Amino acid sequence: MNTVITADQLFGALRETVVMVGFSLFFGALLGIPLGIVLVITRPGGVLENKFVFSILNPVINIVRSLPFIILLVAIIPFTRWVVHTSIGTSAAIVPLIVYIAPYIARLVENSLLEVSPGILEAAEAMGATTFQVIWHFLLPEAFGSLILTMTTATIGLIGATAMAGTVGGGGIGDLAISYGYQRFDTFVMIVTVVILIIFVQGIQSLGNVLARKARRN
Amino acid sequence: MIELRDVHKSFERKGQSIQALKGVSLRAEKGDIYGVIGYSGAGKSTLIRLVNYLERPTSGQVFVDGEPLDQYSPSELRQVKKRIGMIFQHFNLLESKTVFDNIAIPLVLLKKGKEEIRERVTELLKFTGLSDKAGSYPKELSGGQKQRVGIARALASNPSILLCDEATSALDPQTTSSILELLKRINEEYNITIMIITHEMGVIQQICNKVAVMEQGLIIEQGNVLEVFGNPRHATTQSFVQTVIHNSVPQSVIHTLKAESGRRLFRLKFVGGAASEPVINNLIRNHEVNVNILFANMTEIQNTTLGTMILQMNGDNGTIDQAASYLLSQGVEITEVDKV
Numbered sequence: 148m149n150t151v152i153t154a155d156q157l158f159g160a161l162r163e164t165v166v167m168v169g170f171s172l173f174f175g176a177l178l179g180i181p182l183g184i185v186l187v188i189t190r191p192g193g194v195l196e197n198k199f200v201f202s203i204l205n206p207v208i209n210i211v212r213s214l215p216f217i218i219l220l221v222a223i224i225p226f227t228r229w230v231v232h233t234s235i236g237t238s239a240a241i242v243p244l245i246v247y248i249a250p251y252i253a254r255l256v257e258n259s260l261l262e263v264s265p266g267i268l269e270a271a272e273a274m275g276a277t278t279f280q281v282i283w284h285f286l287l288p289e290a291f292g293s294l295i296l297t298m299t300t301a302t303i304g305l306i307g308a309t310a311m312a313g314t315v316g317g318g319g320i321g322d323l324a325i326s327y328g329y330q331r332f333d334t335f336v337m338i339v340t341v342v343i344l345i346i347f348v349q350g351i352q353s354l355g356n357v358l359a360r361k362a363r364r365n
Numbered sequence: 366m367i368e369l370r371d372v373h374k375s376f377e378r379k380g381q382s383i384q385a386l387k388g389v390s391l392r393a394e395k396g397d398i399y400g401v402i403g404y405s406g407a408g409k410s411t412l413i414r415l416v417n418y419l420e421r422p423t424s425g426q427v428f429v430d431g432e433p434l435d436q437y438s439p440s441e442l443r444q445v446k447k448r449i450g451m452i453f454q455h456f457n458l459l460e461s462k463t464v465f466d467n468i469a470i471p472l473v474l475l476k477k478g479k480e481e482i483r484e485r486v487t488e489l490l491k492f493t494g495l496s497d498k499a500g501s502y503p504k505e506l507s508g509g510q511k512q513r514v515g516i517a518r519a520l521a522s523n524p525s526i527l528l529c530d531e532a533t534s535a536l537d538p539q540t541t542s543s544i545l546e547l548l549k550r551i552n553e554e555y556n557i558t559i560m561i562i563t564h565e566m567g568v569i570q571q572i573c574n575k576v577a578v579m580e581q582g583l584i585i586e587q588g589n590v591l592e593v594f595g596n597p598r599h600a601t602t603q604s605f606v607q608t609v610i611h612n613s614v615p616q617s618v619i620h621t622l623k624a625e626s627g628r629r630l631f632r633l634k635f636v637g638g639a640a641s642e643p644v645i646n647n648l649i650r651n652h653e654v655n656v657n658i659l660f661a662n663m664t665e666i667q668n669t670t671l672g673t674m675i676l677q678m679n680g681d682n683g684t685i686d687q688a689a690s691y692l693l694s695q696g697v698e699i700t701e702v703d704k705v
Binding site: 264266267269270272273274275276277280284285288289291292362363 | 417419442443444445446447449451453455457459460461462470471473474522528
């Protein structure tokens with residue numbers, strides 16, 4: 148089969164994807180998990196009910212989440228430039244990826260934490276636990292298995308989003324598939340990249356499932 | 366010591382105000398096992414949640430060990446809560462932690478040292494008969510075992526009060542009995558005041574010394590269990606009492622009665638000593654009356670026997686009156702009834 152890309156290009160793209168997903172997942176989680184916790188504890192009936200915080204945070208997350216990633220990517224270029232001093236390349240793609248994934252993670256974390264039985268929280272309150280203790284000793288351990296699946300879903304979502312990172316020269320497997328496989332009709336590249344993405348997603352999902360099962364002990 | 370003084374509690378639900386408690390007062394002394402019984406919706410769950418301030422009263426005051434709870438700051442209140450253990454209908458154990466770690470939680474919250482925690486938890490595991498389950502997860506336990514873990518957890522911080530919110534309602538009768546035995550042991554060995562919310566009269570009968578009967582946000586009857594059981598005044602109390610003490614005459618007996626005439630019926634109540642004396646035997650020996658026992662029942666409450674009997678006496682009126690006053694003189698409560 149005829150193809151124009153080299154193995155170096157392929158491995159370079161792989162590395163870029165891993166870097167983009169890794170960094171944006173790390174920082175996205177760093178922002179998203181606390182935001183998810185804040186959503187749960189400030190909601191009406193939460194352990195630290197706060198109408199003001201909840202009524203601002205909740206719609207803001209919805210607004211960011213309703214933007215298609217490709218629009219978000221372009222729209223926040225000034226912000227990206229301010230953060231990483233460039234608007235092109237892999238690091239320039241990571242900033243919008245974080246902005247994209249953090250609210251997504253916040254929502255997923257919120258859902259996971261809401262699954263924790265209210266009875267557990269009542270027991271915590273009856274024991275005289277502080278808000279921090281409620282989160283640390285009750286909420287997070289009880290939701291741990293579910294949180295692992297949450298992060299799995301977030302990671303897979305990120306892999307999809309990185310395909311659009313090509314727009315700002317971010318590179319990555321998805322970009323390779325679009326610019327060579329799709330735009331240049333290079334079927335070989337298309338098949339290889341798609342297979343790689345399938346393996347990626349499958350691997351991450353299976354790993355997530357195994358870890359979650361371990362955490363839930365069943 | 367737990368005291369509620371004229372406590373009201375209302376909730377806002379969809380713009381509507383619901384009055385869960387409409388002026389409730391009660392007092393449980395140190396060492397009491399205080400039962401609160403009522404049908405669902407009576408307000409008893411709200412009531413028990415007031416004692417550790419999971420709910421705050423709309424008006425009125427709650428006292429724990431003589432101190433009103435409304436005087437405390439949030440952080441002081443958290444300290445007070447550590448002196449009040451609580452167990453729940455659905456146990457509320459952490460599924461992600463072992464039995465050992467579940468029991469250790471209150472101590473971890475108190476920032477106790479590892480060694481101290483290990484010692485205390487081991488002691489509690491032994492006390493609740495769970496020593497071999499330390500490494501198990503709640504999922505692997507039976508309902509009764511889960512409640513034992515709940516009890517051990519509630520006792521970890523050495524509370525002076527234990528609140529039981531429908532603690533046996535999810536358990537089968539035999540398990541219920543063993544959990545109640547454990548609660549009684551806790552009450553006796555550690556002198557912990559226990560408050561129990563339940564809809565099962567059997568629970569009150571087996572371990573409580575005081576009882577309050579609730580209906581529609583009010584306490585309709587309260588006092589010593591023996592008094593309330595022996596003389597239930599309110600219809601709701603009577604129907605609760607009937608679930609453990611059968612004091613109604615079977616239908617078949619009522620039918621045969623209708624056919625007879627020239628009879629007088631008496632309802633007798635024996636409490637304590639009167640129940641162990643051979644009064645009926647003496648009655649028949651010393652009086653010229655024919656005695657027919659239509660119904661008899663004995664129940665033990667708080668180590669005291671409570672007996673109910675319905676007698677039919679035939680004879681001339683004067684002799685029957687004498688027989689009745691003889692029973693009265695023997696400490697038997699007797700009332701003449703025209704129908705059973």
